[in-house]
Amino acid sequence: MARTQALALDAADTLAPLRAQFALPEGEIYLDGNSLGVLPRAAAPRVAEVVSQEWGHGLIRSWNQAGWIDLPQRVGDQIARLIGAAPGEVVAADSTSINLYKVLHAALTANARDGRRVIVSERSNFPTDLYIAQSLAAQFGCTLELLEGEAIAQRLGSDVAVLMLTHVNYRSGAMHDMAALTAAAHRAGALALWDLCHSVGAVPVDLNGAGADFAIGCGYKYLNGGPGAPAFVWVHARHATAQQPLTGWMGHAHPFTFETGYQPAAGMARFLCGTPPVVALAALECGVQTLLAAEPLGGMAALRAKSLALTQLFIEQTRALPLTLVTPEAPAQRGSQVALACPADIDGYAVMQALIARGVIGDFRAGAGGEPHLLRFGFTPLYTRFVDAFDAAHLLADTLHSRVWQEPRFTHKAAVT
Amino acid sequence: MARTQALALDAADTLAPLRAQFALPEGEIYLDGNSLGVLPRAAAPRVAEVVSQEWGHGLIRSWNQAGWIDLPQRVGDQIARLIGAAPGEVVAADSTSINLYKVLHAALTANARDGRRVIVSERSNFPTDLYIAQSLAAQFGCTLELLEGEAIAQRLGSDVAVLMLTHVNYRSGAMHDMAALTAAAHRAGALALWDLCHSVGAVPVDLNGAGADFAIGCGYKYLNGGPGAPAFVWVHARHATAQQPLTGWMGHAHPFTFETGYQPAAGMARFLCGTPPVVALAALECGVQTLLAAEPLGGMAALRAKSLALTQLFIEQTRALPLTLVTPEAPAQRGSQVALACPADIDGYAVMQALIARGVIGDFRAGAGGEPHLLRFGFTPLYTRFVDAFDAAHLLADTLHSRVWQEPRFTHKAAVT
Numbered sequence: 073m074a075r076t077q078a079l080a081l082d083a084a085d086t087l088a089p090l091r092a093q094f095a096l097p098e099g100e101i102y103l104d105g106n107s108l109g110v111l112p113r114a115a116a117p118r119v120a121e122v123v124s125q126e127w128g129h130g131l132i133r134s135w136n137q138a139g140w141i142d143l144p145q146r147v148g149d150q151i152a153r154l155i156g157a158a159p160g161e162v163v164a165a166d167s168t169s170i171n172l173y174k175v176l177h178a179a180l181t182a183n184a185r186d187g188r189r190v191i192v193s194e195r196s197n198f199p200t201d202l203y204i205a206q207s208l209a210a211q212f213g214c215t216l217e218l219l220e221g222e223a224i225a226q227r228l229g230s231d232v233a234v235l236m237l238t239h240v241n242y243r244s245g246a247m248h249d250m251a252a253l254t255a256a257a258h259r260a261g262a263l264a265l266w267d268l269c270h271s272v273g274a275v276p277v278d279l280n281g282a283g284a285d286f287a288i289g290c291g292y293k294y295l296n297g298g299p300g301a302p303a304f305v306w307v308h309a310r311h312a313t314a315q316q317p318l319t320g321w322m323g324h325a326h327p328f329t330f331e332t333g334y335q336p337a338a339g340m341a342r343f344l345c346g347t348p349p350v351v352a353l354a355a356l357e358c359g360v361q362t363l364l365a366a367e368p369l370g371g372m373a374a375l376r377a378k379s380l381a382l383t384q385l386f387i388e389q390t391r392a393l394p395l396t397l398v399t400p401e402a403p404a405q406r407g408s409q410v411a412l413a414c415p416a417d418i419d420g421y422a423v424m425q426a427l428i429a430r431g432v433i434g435d436f437r438a439g440a441g442g443e444p445h446l447l448r449f450g451f452t453p454l455y456t457r458f459v460d461a462f463d464a465a466h467l468l469a470d471t472l473h474s475r476v477w478q479e480p481r482f483t484h485k486a487a488v489t
Numbered sequence: 490m491a492r493t494q495a496l497a498l499d500a501a502d503t504l505a506p507l508r509a510q511f512a513l514p515e516g517e518i519y520l521d522g523n524s525l526g527v528l529p530r531a532a533a534p535r536v537a538e539v540v541s542q543e544w545g546h547g548l549i550r551s552w553n554q555a556g557w558i559d560l561p562q563r564v565g566d567q568i569a570r571l572i573g574a575a576p577g578e579v580v581a582a583d584s585t586s587i588n589l590y591k592v593l594h595a596a597l598t599a600n601a602r603d604g605r606r607v608i609v610s611e612r613s614n615f616p617t618d619l620y621i622a623q624s625l626a627a628q629f630g631c632t633l634e635l636l637e638g639e640a641i642a643q644r645l646g647s648d649v650a651v652l653m654l655t656h657v658n659y660r661s662g663a664m665h666d667m668a669a670l671t672a673a674a675h676r677a678g679a680l681a682l683w684d685l686c687h688s689v690g691a692v693p694v695d696l697n698g699a700g701a702d703f704a705i706g707c708g709y710k711y712l713n714g715g716p717g718a719p720a721f722v723w724v725h726a727r728h729a730t731a732q733q734p735l736t737g738w739m740g741h742a743h744p745f746t747f748e749t750g751y752q753p754a755a756g757m758a759r760f761l762c763g764t765p766p767v768v769a770l771a772a773l774e775c776g777v778q779t780l781l782a783a784e785p786l787g788g789m790a791a792l793r794a795k796s797l798a799l800t801q802l803f804i805e806q807t808r809a810l811p812l813t814l815v816t817p818e819a820p821a822q823r824g825s826q827v828a829l830a831c832p833a834d835i836d837g838y839a840v841m842q843a844l845i846a847r848g849v850i851g852d853f854r855a856g857a858g859g860e861p862h863l864l865r866f867g868f869t870p871l872y873t874r875f876v877d878a879f880d881a882a883h884l885l886a887d888t889l890h891s892r893v894w895q896e897p898r899f900t901h902k903a904a905v906t
Contacts, residue, residue: 095541097546104549108549110545110548111541116541116545119536120533123528123536126716127525131519140717167737169737169762211628211734218749292764298768299552299765300763300768300770303763318587320586320620320621332619332635345586346617347716350715350716352769355540433549437747438746440747440748
């Protein structure tokens with residue numbers, strides 16, 4: 073493939089106009105939107121309006137007059153359109169970890185009992201999910217069993233209370249079959265809880281179509297909601313009366329009557345806890361709207377087609393390198409990122425530092441417990457161009473071949489996130 | 490007292506220059522800083538810098554280069570200076586309700602056992618505290634006992650695990666004696682947990698001096714951190730190994746090694762959970778710094794002296810009105826707000842609406858369970874002037890005497906927060 077072919081793909085890309093929604097760093101190819109999404113152009117003026125006008129001038133009146141009090145539901149309803157959920161089924165609030173605590177607690181309350189005290193998850197799941205599950209397993213007298221690959225579905229016996237998985241793996245980019253695994257969990261009498269952190273806004277998700285039970289996800293990756301943006305939580309309508317333990321006043325049926333006793337709100341408001349983070353929710357709303365802007369152009373299906381084409385191009389252009397592709401090549405098993413493992417004689421940290429110095433921003437994830445060290449590249453079809461994928465692959469190749477990464481300025485380990 | 494005397498007090502006020510830190514609404518007297526603090530002038534440019542520069546240009550690099558990863562501790566250390574805590578003892582994160590869940594769970598884990606299964610609190614405590622306590626009481630097989638006044642201290646027997654109180658009452662503005670009640674709790678073998686929502690930044694607080702066990706508080710009231718600002722949590726050094734249940738990755742000893750098993754961080758980082766809300770923490774930092782700016786002028790002690798003078802002036806100027814003072818007159822028992830109860834023939838909601846129409850912004854809190862309906866007025870010595878307190882009192886008097894509040898435009902009940 074020649075670079076001109078990549079440019080031709082961009083010229084023919086009907087989604088190309090969506091890129092203008094973003095304030096992108098000049099002279100850089102940003103392939104880390106799976107870690108922190110870029111800044112929507114609308115976010116800076118919107119945040120300024122919330123701060124200076126709604127807070128500064130409206131003050132306490134803005135809870136009603138500017139609609140602050142409805143932000144968790146308003147933003148949630150927009151996220152719902154990206155994940156196969158109905159209006160009223162999603163609220164934006166708190167962090168991913170806290171929302172996971174809410175729904176896993178609710179799932180265990182509903183389904184953990186004598187003879188059914190196992191939580192099944194994936195060993196390579198994002199650690200915060202495992203940490204929260206460990207805390208709740210101890211509280212409920214349950215066992216957390218961590219498996220990989222086919223062993224996960226095979227483990228779904230009558231003693232399993234909850235199957236808790238992340239839809240797209242944060243390291244490998246491998247994607248689970250949500251519908252099949254949810255059905256398998258249900259056949260075993262277990263509930264299915266999905267973490268959508270690396271799939272919301274990245275791949276089509278159909279929670280109601282899959283019949284999933286609970287889901288949570290992140291606002292600051294593919295949703296472009298800003299650093300530490302609020303997360304979201306979804307609950308299937310069949311669990312409308314499920315109760316979560318973080319019973320703050322915003323989850324009360326009548327928060328402003330200041331009653332002494334807790335009475336959960338009807339609907340998803342019961343999954344709220346404290347006062348909504350207004351400024352952060354306003355930024356998140358701008359991010360979510362960058363994805364909804366794709367709806368007239370084919371929505372998540374069109375974004376998915378471009379995402380697969382981008383990752384396929386990058387996979388093909390890096391195939392000859394002395395790195396091992398960890399991300400599945402089968403499109404149905406691939407999220408919107410590509411992970412390349414480094415052999416023992418290549419310092420992946422230094423390679424990424426050298427690549428960043430050349431303007432390609434991916435990230436490095438050290439392997440723990442025998443896992444390989446990875447170079448991760450996130451592809452975000454809202455703003456990543458085919459020529460970006462092409463150039464990034466060739467700059468990576470040149471970084472490896474030139475051995476520039478062996479210079480001390482790149483091999484020196486600073487604190488990394 | 491004549492208005493000129495109030496103006497003279499302002500002219501002699503050494504704290505008066507602090508008012509210039511704020512973007513105050515023109516033509517209004519804002520007495521609702523106990524619900525939502527005003528906008529610090531520094532917040533709008535700082536938030537814009539975080540959004541456009543640190544997020545927009547720095548992107549993922551800003552976690553290290555802009556110090557995002559340290560924000561919970563950095564802001565926490567600044568809050569610590571306002572509440573008698575040492576550096577490293579406070580982190581800013583999550584909401585008040587969620588932080589309460591963390592520390593009450595930790596307190597019950599440490600101290601609830603057979604024969605000691607009572608949580609004592611105040612019936613008129615802010616409801617979210619009671620709701621969280623109800624959730625945890627059920628989980629730990631404990632009983633939540635709600636009392637008022639002297640009965641609280643009298644109840645502290647050998648069966649009490651935790652005394653959980655809000656330092657300054659959100660309705661009445663009455664302030665507990667933190668040191669005395671903490672000591673009484675300890676004599677009974679109970680732990681003392683304090684909610685500082687209405688005292689941090691409003692009155693001097695000395696957590697270590699009082700020997701308290703746990704504390705939490707709000708960022709968006711007297712700290713001026715913005716709507717839904719992150720809250721904070723403090724734990725006494727003697728509980729350094731206490732564990733909380735919201736075991737997200739930011740509380741891990743080594744979050745970026747992505748280990749499978751949870752290992753709590755040394756120190757207060759273990760009270761963190763998810764990814765820090767960067768934009769909101771940046772705004773909160775600006776708010777906290779408006780209080781630290783008082784340090785060269787006498788700090789919280791000087792602010793407290795002015796606060797008491799402001800509330801005393803307002804109490805005296807409203808004494809002849811057909812309203813009942815609910816806030817204690819004894820300075821040691823008074824926070825930084827004044828609450829006036831309405832008799833049955835005065836519609837407090839309508840009075841407040843009419844008063845707001847005349848430019849005095851306080852708020853109305855309906856009474857639940859036989860409590861009186863209240864007009865609440867918060868006095869924030871950083872920006873409230875003596876003439877504001879004087880004018881507010883006389884505009885309230887005129888609103889009542891003129892009976893303008895009886896007009897339908899004021900008596901009509903809209904949704905209120």
